[in-house]
Structures are given as structure tokens and as C-alpha cells.
Amino acid sequence: MWLTAVYYDGRQARPHPVTLCVEGEKLLLQGRDIVRREALASLKIPPPLGSTPRLILFADGARCEVADRQGFAEMLQDAGSSAVAGMENSWWYALAALLLTLSLLVVAYLFGLPYAARAAADQVPVYLLERMDTQFFASLDQTLLKPSTLSAKRRQTIQDGWQRLALPPGEDRSANIEFRASPALGANAFALPGGSVLLLDDLVSLASNDQEILAVLAHEMGHVHEKHALRQMLQASVIGLAMAWYIGDVSSLLAVAPTVLLETRYSRDFERRADAFAAELLRANGIPVSRLADILEKLEAAHQTAVAKQPVESVEAMDYLSSHPNTEERIKRLRGL
Amino acid sequence: MAEHQSRQLQFSGSGGEYFRIWIVNVCLSIVTLGVYSAWAKVKRNQYFYRHTTLAGAGFDYHGDPKAILKGRIVAFLLFAFYTLVGEFDRVAGLAILLVIVSVMPWLLMRSLRFRMHNTSYRGLRFAFHGSTGAAYFNFLLLPVLSALTLGALWPLAQQRMARYTRENSTYGNEFFKFFAGSGAYYRIYLMTIFIGVLVFAGLMASVMLLGSKELIPVEAEQLVAMSVLVAAIGTYLALFLLAYPYVAARLQNLVWNSTQLGPHGFQAQLQAREMLGIMLGNVLLTLLTLGLYKPFADIRLARYRIERVALLPRGSIDEFVAGLQTNTSAAGEEMAEMFDFDIAL
Numbered sequence: 001m002w003l004t005a006v007y008y009d010g011r012q013a014r015p016h017p018v019t020l021c022v023e024g025e026k027l028l029l030q031g032r033d034i035v036r037r038e039a040l041a042s043l044k045i046p047p048p049l050g051s052t053p054r055l056i057l058f059a060d061g062a063r064c065e066v067a068d069r070q071g072f073a074e075m076l077q078d079a080g081s082s083a084v085a086g087m088e089n090s091w092w093y094a095l096a097a098l099l100l101t102l103s104l105l106v107v108a109y110l111f112g113l114p115y116a117a118r119a120a121a122d123q124v125p126v127y128l129l130e131r132m133d134t135q136f137f138a139s140l141d142q143t144l145l146k147p148s149t150l151s152a153k154r155r156q157t158i159q160d161g162w163q164r165l166a167l168p169p170g171e172d173r174s175a176n177i178e179f180r181a182s183p184a185l186g187a188n189a190f191a192l193p194g195g196s197v198l199l200l201d202d203l204v205s206l207a208s209n210d211q212e213i214l215a216v217l218a219h220e221m222g223h224v225h226e227k228h229a230l231r232q233m234l235q236a237s238v239i240g241l242a243m244a245w246y247i248g249d250v251s252s253l254l255a256v257a258p259t260v261l262l263e264t265r266y267s268r269d270f271e272r273r274a275d276a277f278a279a280e281l282l283r284a285n286g287i288p289v290s291r292l293a294d295i296l297e298k299l300e301a302a303h304q305t306a307v308a309k310q311p312v313e314s315v316e317a318m319d320y321l322s323s324h325p326n327t328e329e330r331i332k333r334l335r336g337l
Numbered sequence: 338m339a340e341h342q343s344r345q346l347q348f349s350g351s352g353g354e355y356f357r358i359w360i361v362n363v364c365l366s367i368v369t370l371g372v373y374s375a376w377a378k379v380k381r382n383q384y385f386y387r388h389t390t391l392a393g394a395g396f397d398y399h400g401d402p403k404a405i406l407k408g409r410i411v412a413f414l415l416f417a418f419y420t421l422v423g424e425f426d427r428v429a430g431l432a433i434l435l436v437i438v439s440v441m442p443w444l445l446m447r448s449l450r451f452r453m454h455n456t457s458y459r460g461l462r463f464a465f466h467g468s469t470g471a472a473y474f475n476f477l478l479l480p481v482l483s484a485l486t487l488g489a490l491w492p493l494a495q496q497r498m499a500r501y502t503r504e505n506s507t508y509g510n511e512f513f514k515f516f517a518g519s520g521a522y523y524r525i526y527l528m529t530i531f532i533g534v535l536v537f538a539g540l541m542a543s544v545m546l547l548g549s550k551e552l553i554p555v556e557a558e559q560l561v562a563m564s565v566l567v568a569a570i571g572t573y574l575a576l577f578l579l580a581y582p583y584v585a586a587r588l589q590n591l592v593w594n595s596t597q598l599g600p601h602g603f604q605a606q607l608q609a610r611e612m613l614g615i616m617l618g619n620v621l622l623t624l625l626t627l628g629l630y631k632p633f634a635d636i637r638l639a640r641y642r643i644e645r646v647a648l649l650p651r652g653s654i655d656e657f658v659a660g661l662q663t664n665t666s667a668a669g670e671e672m673a674e675m676f677d678f679d680i681a682l
């Protein structure tokens with residue numbers, strides 16, 4: 001069996017039309033002014049790749065290009081062919097690869113990423129975390145956040161009440177409270193990665209009594225205790241990295257980091273654990289757990305009036321409820337405790 | 338020497354075929370925790386190179402996956418380190434970035450060497466011979482200077498970079514020549530700015546007109562501010578959408594039309610309008626299909642960019658002979674890609 005091919009000697013760009021045939025363990029190449037007889041074992045035959053020509057690479061840099069892929073495979077008995085090359089040629093394997101890829105991504109997203117983020121969060125030194133909070137305030141003060149308008153006395157009262165709470169065993173420092181006002185964020189509180197709790201004025205004025213404020217602080221401390229914000233942030237940055245890699249733009253990622261912190265929606269699980277932490281802390285200090293449910297109800301009501309009044313603004317502002325989903329379910333569970 | 342007929346570059350890759358190769362390789366890369374991605378990259382390049390033909394012969398890619406894997410690991414560690422540290426401590430992140438930036442010219446130079454050395458046509462290799470010193474001048478000093486001058490030197494910097502990459506490249510033992518001056522680069526960017534100014538003025542005038550006839554509900558004293566705002570946003574969007582394809586198409590034309598290989602010339606005829614259509618369509622379809630259109634998008638753009646370039650041979654193109662071979666590492670190329678450096682080649 002003969003096969004036509006184009007031969008390049010590797011020293012000059014001139015193409016040589018040649019014919020190929022296999023004689024035993026040797027490849028015979030014949031052209032108008034060339035004859036080469038090479039042991040098949042000395043040749044490199046790359047696996048087929050789509051509909052690109054098949055190639056024979058000689059040890060001295062010469063090469064042969066064969067357009068007839070069918071004839072090539074028959075003559076050389078599929079030399080160089082690989083399992084992967086076979087898969088790349090089949091729509092069924094492509095479909096299987098697609099499904100496998102999607103399911104692997106889902107598994108990695110649901111289980112691998114939270115696990116890795118948790119492991120990584122435990123490795124971050126405390127001084128770095130505190131510096132993160134400083135940077136967080138440095139970038140959002142004067143823009144999204146305004147100085148608190150609460151009187152110094154009022155703030156001191158809340159601080160004192162918070163400091164007086166007995167902490168659960170194993171917790172040596174209580175979260176540092178930062179008071180701010182923010183018209184855009186409304187009645188809200190956030191746990192920051194470094195362990196500070198951001199308490200907004202509107203939430204303080206919404207509460208009927210200080211125990212409700214303490215309940216919210218206890219809930220946020222639950223987030224701090226389990227490093228939810230940090231874990232969430234690590235997860236978000238891994239996803240952002242992966243997306244940037246895929247789409248091919250890294251710069252867009254760097255600008256959004258601080259605001260992402262406020263936009264993170266905690267998972268149901270994180271909320272449940274923070275509520276459980278708060279319930280335990282409140283109970284140990286003789287405060288009814290229902291205080292947390294009370295303030296949650298008020299926040300939900302306030303949220304709904306805000307939506308009714310200013311639909312546009314409340315979409316922009318991520319408020320307590322959208323960063324703390326499933327409020328009704330949580331209220332029910334807290335009432336049951 | 339007789340003038341020969343121009344030879345168009347051809348691209349025979351197809352979206353469906355490439356999709357299968359792509360998804361199988363993506364899947365294998367994930368299963369092997371990224372290790373296979375180096376092999377996937379080699380295959381990707383081989384697919385595009387081998388489907389690109391000139392005068393009946395295809396190009397080929399010879400990169401060693403193991404060298405690429407090494408580069409990828411180094412680049413990945415550096416990049417992960419930079420992002421994570423930058424997340425916690427901006428000063429330390431900046432310091433790392435500074436280190437990365439200061440080795441970038443060297444990496445780019447290595448990357449060019451690797452890429453050129455591993456590209457062949459008709460059995461002869463390309464090669465890159467640029468020096469490290471010139472790489473620092475062209476890839477670091479000039480961009481820094483153009484940043485300091487608020488971009489006024491950027492066209493000049495780009496011309497010098499193109500000249501550096503072209504004039505130090507060889508096919509076989511023949512050097513490429515590059516004869517575009519910086520004036521041509523300035524013309525492209527000035528045109529872009531001019532279009533921006535026109536769009537801005539047009540938008541501002543029409544808002545003022547509509548406002549003064551009370552067709553849009555704006556109070557008189559706010560009209561100027563409002564029209565400036567609308568014009569600024571509109572111009573930003575227009576430039577963002579249009580400028581990239583326009584500049585990309587014009588630059589590719591300029592670079593190819595000013596390049597020679599020995600006695601042979603090149604001709605590129607890309608249209609900014611067509612480029613815009615392809616790029617917009619690609620982005621939209623890729624988003625709509627959650628990324629699955631990406632391989633088709635790559636093929637579409639590659640076909641357009643490749644098939645609009647032709648070789649203008651003066652004499653036979655069979656006469657090239659092999660040059661000296663050099664050894665290279667893949668680290669540079671991977672790092673350059675990771676940090677999104679793009680040099681018009």
C-alpha cells in the first residue's frame with residue numbers, strides 16, 4: 001500500500017512530494033530525488049488531532065505531512081494513536097466529558113471549596129485579619145459609611161452591656177464593635193473578617209431595648225467565632241480567580257474586593273450556626289432568646305416598608321435581610337428554642 | 338526578482354471539532370487537578386497552528402508539555418500568593434507585584450523565545466534573538482515613561498515593542514524586518530480620541546437640544562450637568578465597545594503591512610467593523626451559553642484574524658534554510674499569560 005505525502009528535510013523550506021510505504025519494520029519514503037528507509041521505531045508519530053494532517057517526525061528534524069488520515073491509520077496500524085485522541089473525536093465522549101466536568105465543578109463548589117476555605121481561614125494569622133478590618137474601614141468610610149450620630153453615652157452603654165456578657169468557654173475576647181451610620185445600608189449589622197462587628201445607627205434606633213441589640217451582636221459574634229466572613233471571602237476570591245482565569249481578565253477583580261464583603265450572602269448553614277451561637281450566649285447571660293426573634297421581625301418589617309417606599313434604592317443597598325436570608329424560618333426556629 | 342501572486346493564510350479549524358477536543362481536555366485537566374492542562378495547551382496550540390496553512394503547508398507547534406507544566410506551577414504559585422497576600426495586606430501585595438513587574442520584561446523575552454522556537458513551518462523553526470537589556474528598555478522603561486506622561490508616549494512604546502519583537506525574530510536563518518514609524522501608531526490612537534470627542538460632543542449637543550425643547554424633563558440649571566453626564570457615560574461605553582476592536586484591527590493591519598521577511602512582504606486587511614461584530618457576538622454568546630461557546634468563539638476570531646493576512650512573495654518561498662537552534666524554557670510564556678500581558682504578534 002502506498003500513501004502520498006509531502007516531505008520537508010528540515011534544512012530547507014522546499015516541499016518534496018513523496019510516496020510512503022511500510023516494509024516490515026521500516027518506513028520507505030521515495031521522491032524524485034530522495035529515498036529514505038527508516039526503522040519505524042526511530043520515528044515519532046504524534047497522535048491524530050481533529051482533522052489536522054497526520055505527521056511523521058524524523059530524528060534529524062525532517063518531517064512528513066500526510067493529508068489522507070484514513071490511509072495513514074491503515075498503513076501504520078494506528079501508530080501514535082492514543083485513547084485521548086479517540087475521545088476527542090467522538091461526540092459521545094464530548095457529552096460525557098461535559099457532564100463530568102459540570103458535576104465535578106458542582107461538587108468542588110459545594111464541598112471542596114467550603115472545606116478548603118475553612119482550612120485556609122484557620123491558617124490566617126490574627127494580625128493580618130485585624131489589618132484587613134482597618135483597610136475595610138479605610139476604603140468605605142466617607143463613602144458608604146458615615147460617622148455614627150449616636151451620642152457617646154449611648155455608644156458607651158451598648159459597649160458596656162456587650163463587655164459585661166459572659167463569653168462561652170474557649171472564647172477569650174469579645175468582638176470589637178464599630179459604630180457607623182449608613183443611609184444606603186439602613187438598619188444593619190455586619191461581622192467583618194478580622195472579628196470586628198459593624199453596627200449601624202438605624203439598627204440601634206429600631207431596637208425596642210438594649211437586649212435586642214445584644215442579641216444581634218451575639219448573632220454577629222457567632223459569624224466572627226466561626227470566621228464566616230473570612231471563609232466566605234476566601235471562597236468568593238477563589239471563584240473570582242477561576243472566572244478571571246477563564247474569561248481572561250484579572251484587573252477587574254482587584255477593584256471589587258472591599259464591597260464584595262458587604263454583598264456576601266451567607267449560606268443557610270452559616271446563619272443557623274450563628275443563631276445557635278447567639279442563642280447559647282444569650283441563654284448563658286439570662287437574656288431570652290426571643291429577643292433575637294423580636295429584632296429579626298422588626299428588621300423584616302422595616303425592610304418591607306423600605307422596599308415599598310424606595311424600590312430602586314433598596315435594590316442597590318444590600319440590607320440585613322438579603323445578607324441574612326430565610327428570616328421567617330429563622331424566627332420560627334428561635335421562637336421554638 | 339519577479340512579483341509572485343499573493344498567498345492568503347488559510348484556517349481550516351472548525352468549531353464543532355475543536356469543541357470536542359476542548360471539552361475532553363478541560364475535563365482531563367480538572368480530573369488531574371490541573372496537571373493535564375499543560376498537555377491541553379500544547380494540543381490547543383497544535384490544533385490552531387496545524388489548521389493554519391500558507392501556500393499549501395501548515396504551521397506546527399512543538400512546545401514540550403513538561404516545560405509548560407513547570408512554568409505553570411511557578412506562575413500559579415506566584416499568582417495565588419500575590420492575590421491572597423494582596424487580599425490581606427495591600428502593602429505586601431504591592432511589594433510582590435513590584436517584584437513580578439520587575440522580572441516581567443525578562444519573562445516576556447523568554448516567552449517570546451519559547452513561542453518562536455517552538456513554532457515551525459515547512460519543517461523550519463522560527464526563533465527569537467532579542468536581548469535582555471532591550472527587553473527591559475522596551476517592556477519596562479517605555480511603558481513606565483508612557484504611564485508618567487499619562488499615555489502620551491504609549492503609541493511610541495508600542496511601536497518600539499513591535500519593532501523589538503519583529504526585528505529580532507527569524508524564520509530559518511532569515512530575519513524579519515519592521516519599518517512602521519511611531520507616527521502611524523499615533524495616528525491610530527489620535528483617530529480613536531477624535532472619534533471619542535465627536536461622540537461626546539454629539540451626545541452633549543443632542544441632550545442640550547432635547548432639554549431646551551423640553552422633550553426631556555430636566556430643569557434648566559441642571560441641563561448642562563446632565564448633558565455632560567450623559568455624554569461622558571455614552572462616550573465611555575462607545576470607546577469601551579468600539580475602541581478595542583478598532584485599535585486591535587488597525588494595529589494588526591499596521592504591524593503586518595510594515596513587516597517583511599527577507600524579500601517577502603505581508604498584507605493584512607482587517608476591518609474594525611467586522612472585528613467588532615465578531616467580538617461582540619463572541620462575548621454575548623459565551624455569556625449566554627455559560628462559557629460553552631468559548632471554543633467556537635476562539636475558532637471564529639482566529640479564522641477572521643488569520644484569513645485576513647496574506648504573504649506577498651517576491652521570489653520563491655522554497656528557498657529558506659534552517660538557522661541555528663537555541664534552548665528555551667516555558668516559564669516566561671506562562672507567567673506572561675497569567676498576568677494578562679499581550680504583545681501583538
Ligand SMILES: [Zn+2]
Nearest residue numbers: 223271274324
Ligand atoms: Zn447572620
